[in-house]
Amino acid sequence: xxxxxxxxxxxxxxxxxxxxxxxxxxxxxxxxxxxxxxxxxxxxxxxxxxxxxxxxxxxxxxxxxxxxxxxxxxxxxxxxxxxxxxxxxxxxxxxxxxxxxxxxxxxxxxxxxxxxxxxxxxxxxxxxxxxxxxxxxxxxxxxxxxxxxxxxxxxxxxxxxxxxxxxxxxxxxxxxxxxxxxxxxxxxxxxxxxxxxxxxxxxxxxxxxxxxxxxxxxxxxxxxxxxxxxxxxxxxxxxxxxxxxxxxxxxxxxxxxxxxxxxxxxxxxxxxxxxxxxxxxxxxxxxxxxxxxxxxxxxxxxxxxxxxxxxxxxxxxxxxxxxxx
Amino acid sequence: xxxxxxxxxxxxxxxxxxxxxxxxxxxxxxxxxxxxxxxxxxxxxxxxxxxxxxxxxxxxxxxxxxxxxxxxxxxxxxxxxxxxxxxxxxxxxxxxxxxxxxxxxxxxxxxxxxxxxxxxxxxxxxxxxxxxxxxxxxxxxxxxxxxxxxxxxxxxxxxxxxxxxxxxxxxxxxxxxxxxxxxxxxxxxxxxxxxxxxxxxxxxxxxxxxxxxxxxxxxxxxxxxxxxxxxxxxxxxxxxxxxxxxxxxxxxxxxxxxxxxxxxxxxxxxxxxxxxxxxxxxxxxxxxxxxxxxxxxxxxxxxxx
Numbered sequence: 001x002x003x004x005x006x007x008x009x010x011x012x013x014x015x016x017x018x019x020x021x022x023x024x025x026x027x028x029x030x031x032x033x034x035x036x037x038x039x040x041x042x043x044x045x046x047x048x049x050x051x052x053x054x055x056x057x058x059x060x061x062x063x064x065x066x067x068x069x070x071x072x073x074x075x076x077x078x079x080x081x082x083x084x085x086x087x088x089x090x091x092x093x094x095x096x097x098x099x100x101x102x103x104x105x106x107x108x109x110x111x112x113x114x115x116x117x118x119x120x121x122x123x124x125x126x127x128x129x130x131x132x133x134x135x136x137x138x139x140x141x142x143x144x145x146x147x148x149x150x151x152x153x154x155x156x157x158x159x160x161x162x163x164x165x166x167x168x169x170x171x172x173x174x175x176x177x178x179x180x181x182x183x184x185x186x187x188x189x190x191x192x193x194x195x196x197x198x199x200x201x202x203x204x205x206x207x208x209x210x211x212x213x214x215x216x217x218x219x220x221x222x223x224x225x226x227x228x229x230x231x232x233x234x235x236x237x238x239x240x241x242x243x244x245x246x247x248x249x250x251x252x253x254x255x256x257x258x259x260x261x262x263x264x265x266x267x268x269x270x271x272x273x274x275x276x277x278x279x280x281x282x283x284x285x286x287x288x289x290x291x292x293x294x295x296x297x298x299x300x301x302x303x304x305x306x307x308x309x310x311x312x313x314x315x316x317x318x319x320x321x322x323x324x325x
Numbered sequence: 326x327x328x329x330x331x332x333x334x335x336x337x338x339x340x341x342x343x344x345x346x347x348x349x350x351x352x353x354x355x356x357x358x359x360x361x362x363x364x365x366x367x368x369x370x371x372x373x374x375x376x377x378x379x380x381x382x383x384x385x386x387x388x389x390x391x392x393x394x395x396x397x398x399x400x401x402x403x404x405x406x407x408x409x410x411x412x413x414x415x416x417x418x419x420x421x422x423x424x425x426x427x428x429x430x431x432x433x434x435x436x437x438x439x440x441x442x443x444x445x446x447x448x449x450x451x452x453x454x455x456x457x458x459x460x461x462x463x464x465x466x467x468x469x470x471x472x473x474x475x476x477x478x479x480x481x482x483x484x485x486x487x488x489x490x491x492x493x494x495x496x497x498x499x500x501x502x503x504x505x506x507x508x509x510x511x512x513x514x515x516x517x518x519x520x521x522x523x524x525x526x527x528x529x530x531x532x533x534x535x536x537x538x539x540x541x542x543x544x545x546x547x548x549x550x551x552x553x554x555x556x557x558x559x560x561x562x563x564x565x566x567x568x569x570x571x572x573x574x575x576x577x578x579x580x581x582x583x584x585x586x587x588x589x590x591x592x593x594x595x596x597x598x599x600x601x602x603x604x605x606x607x608x609x610x611x612x613x614x615x616x617x618x619x620x621x622x623x624x625x626x627x628x629x630x
Contacts, residue, residue, distance in 0.1 A: 059524075062528050064524050064527060064528055087530065088530050091528060091529060091530030092530065095528065095529075096524075096525070096528050098521040098524070098525065099521075100521060103520055103521040103522065104521035104522050104525055105522055106522040106526075106540055106543075106544070107335065107522075107544065108334075108335050108543040108544060109539075110332070117526070117529060117531070118529050121529050121530050121531050121532075121535070122530065149332060150332045151332050151334070151335070154332060164525075167525065167529075
């Protein structure tokens, strides 16, 4: 499989407003040296707690944010620093689905206007009228054609998310970044949306980058999973190995997934404390303040990502020893 | 395609909400009446008959059969009577006719001055809020500098240099009062820029002008409209104040402010000369404010749209 997207050593930080006069300018380090690649047709899940930089990463990939440094190769072309005007073709190929279906649709536009916009912006002229193209999109996401002249506020959250998906796939993009597309929805609706996305992926053969904090969602949808913590990748593993992670953080995430079994005993104490501040990330391994297997080395030396078994890459000094226990 | 019923747009829903406020609805009717009066002034107050039959034996007189400049010293300072509904001034000119023509000045100043500064305010506020960075810095500093000047005295000073004329008043009010709108639009744009639907439009590759005019401005317009309504009231008041001080329109042209100004000398013997323009200004300002408040309530975000 050829590489559709190659990301290397991506950094992004945001300045904080100075609260005191003469105070040194401080930064939130949202993404700190992330590298990975995505093959065509793959579904990659990016998982992590809130504040771990996964949304920032997603927005950089669709170039709604400009990285501070690092490269984003899309079809072997670096788009990380291209000016907005040079991105027109890229925008047609790479689309984003947003988390909040109530905020992602313009309240002053009808569904027809919202879904017609991609065709207008990219000057798509076909024999079919724009209205027919919009009708096809609505059919694709299982919404009635009569939705066309309605405004977003007349729909439920799940229906709005369908409209958001329809807008993202309107131009048949090659890559879709889905930024927590399910977390604002009810569980039953989530299942419908997952099915819809898989259905569309099968039809168009697009690549999906699924950003989420929900283990079950990635386990269901993704081929490959990236685990992020404090702006760095902690572990990369195939979805088939999701139940046997090597990194203590991934294990903790897995433990946190609720299981409907009252007799099941917790194998491990729940993760103590909060995610450290991204303004002053801890020295050494970013996970060491909360890691149950912490040793002296973890406080000083930042573990590099290393391949343990094919497909399983881990950033932990003691991954092998922890796995033996 | 099956018949599809179009859903009510945002503005239709605002209108529905607005009409539930009876006072504000009547205020709108009053403003419509003022507009008709101002536009129809040459046919409402004229000494020429509006229509005569072929033989000339019967003529239809205008509702106020006097022009605003037609004087008759024999009829000076007459209290309201059946010929002169609102009395006459010291030169025997009909106050009602002068009031009708004076409304044109008030309306023109209100609409043109507010139109100018709303356009400037939207443009600068949108640029500052959308682009941020140094554009925002420049616009924000310009706003702060403008706010430092007491507007009314700035207008007085400029008029002293440029000479009193109705056009100068409109332009000067327009060029000095845009700060409020600019700040409002800048704030709305800062909020909207991070909204997902705006980000979605950018991600689709929409041009800056498309994002600004199709996605952001329609969502920022409602508070601007409210502010503009209050602005019309303020502009009318400024014009009246300037005319009262003699910096407004030339004396022979009637405006509500200048009529009020001329009434000073006769306040003790001709109450109607003070009361009529004073009440007209008071009521008009109040009505514009009521309409503005009604509009503000109607676009309340709790009205879930």
